[in-house]
Amino acid sequence: MIVRTAKKSDKEEVLKFCSNTFEWGDYIHQVWDIWSAEQHSKLYVVDYERRKNNNNFPVAISHVTICPGKRQIWLEGIRVHPAHRRKKIATALIAKMLQFGMRQGAIEASAVVATDNIGSRLMLENNGFSVISRWVYYASTHKAVGSSRIRPTDARVASLEDLNDVCNYLTDSPIYKLSGKRYVKAWRWYFLNRNTLRHFIKKRNLIVTGYPSPNGIALLNRCGYWHRRDALQIVYLDSLSKSSLQNLVAFLTNLRISSIKPPPNSHSYVLQFLAYQSEHLPVVMKKFDIKESEQFLLYARRL
Numbered sequence: 001m002i003v004r005t006a007k008k009s010d011k012e013e014v015l016k017f018c019s020n021t022f023e024w025g026d027y028i029h030q031v032w033d034i035w036s037a038e039q040h041s042k043l044y045v046v047d048y049e050r051r052k053n054n055n056n057f058p059v060a061i062s063h064v065t066i067c068p069g070k071r072q073i074w075l076e077g078i079r080v081h082p083a084h085r086r087k088k089i090a091t092a093l094i095a096k097m098l099q100f101g102m103r104q105g106a107i108e109a110s111a112v113v114a115t116d117n118i119g120s121r122l123m124l125e126n127n128g129f130s131v132i133s134r135w136v137y138y139a140s141t142h143k144a145v146g147s148s149r150i151r152p153t154d155a156r157v158a159s160l161e162d163l164n165d166v167c168n169y170l171t172d173s174p175i176y177k178l179s180g181k182r183y184v185k186a187w188r189w190y191f192l193n194r195n196t197l198r199h200f201i202k203k204r205n206l207i208v209t210g211y212p213s214p215n216g217i218a219l220l221n222r223c224g225y226w227h228r229r230d231a232l233q234i235v236y237l238d239s240l241s242k243s244s245l246q247n248l249v250a251f252l253t254n255l256r257i258s259s260i261k262p263p264p265n266s267h268s269y270v271l272q273f274l275a276y277q278s279e280h281l282p283v284v285m286k287k288f289d290i291k292e293s294e295q296f297l298l299y300a301r302r303l
Helices: 008-016 028-037 089-103 118-126 160-172 174-178 194-202 242-259 281-287
Strands: 002-005 041-049 056-066 072-080 108-114 130-140 182-185 188-191 206-209 216-221 231-239 270-276 291-302
Touching (some): 002 089, 008 028, 028 056, 041 089, 072 089, 089 108, 108 118, 118 291, 130 281, 160 206, 160 216, 174 231, 231 242, 270 281
Antiparallel strands (some): 041 056, 056 072, 108 291, 130 270, 130 291, 182 188, 182 231, 206 216
16 A cells, blocks of 8 residues: 555546545545645545556545644545445545644644544544534525525624624634634635634625624635635624524625626526534524535544
8 A cells, every 4th residue: 555645647547436425426526636736735645556467556535735824734535445445545544644734733633524424434533533513514596595585684794893893702602612613615624713804804704793792793705616606605604692693694695695696607606504503503594495405523633
């Protein structure tokens, strides 16, 4: 078994066993080129020998990247050819990625796994990872959100004058702690801090509700992810009550209905929510006819 950095020529062979990983398929074909070109990261494959001609060929893949701030690494895309599972290949990939992180000075490794993916959960737990948060993914197409009806809300786009109040709100927020103090970017969970909040405010992507002090906030990604540009994502959602959550969700659905147009060659704009599964979230989402799609466990371990 050889764990090595992936080459351009590995792509075709890798995609052969990364097309039907899940019921809905896989996403490796969408990110291979992105991961290959990404700085401060490593795309690894594992070689096994073909017995007939002694040529090596890739039977596994994984990707690791250094997160903003360089304290954390993110592990993703661990795939092993079905014929080569139960050979400790995934464990070898994890060890290689952790070594990369430690060489870069990171102090923590993180990854996310769907709650029903028992095999991947056991793999991480057997390699020293523990669950630190539970997130849920909700999605709705343009036609489904509230029947395209504008709803009343007192939520608004935050300004830099709100920064201190938002930081104070998060300091006291149980949702912030239960979320692992993270937000999502391109399906990676990163630390959420004051600098991040300032960046979101400058981009007009932080929504706040409550006056004079906030009682709820939401963070937006208006740009999509990977090659997908037909998605408006809510990448962090935090509220003190059902009413404040309704105000935030109403603002976000109004935003999509009134000011977001589907990109070229797309018939709809998908509204995606990624958030900690709070007590009020399922109730409010049902009211807005937004469907739960999947739940995820956020794992982490010290390096």
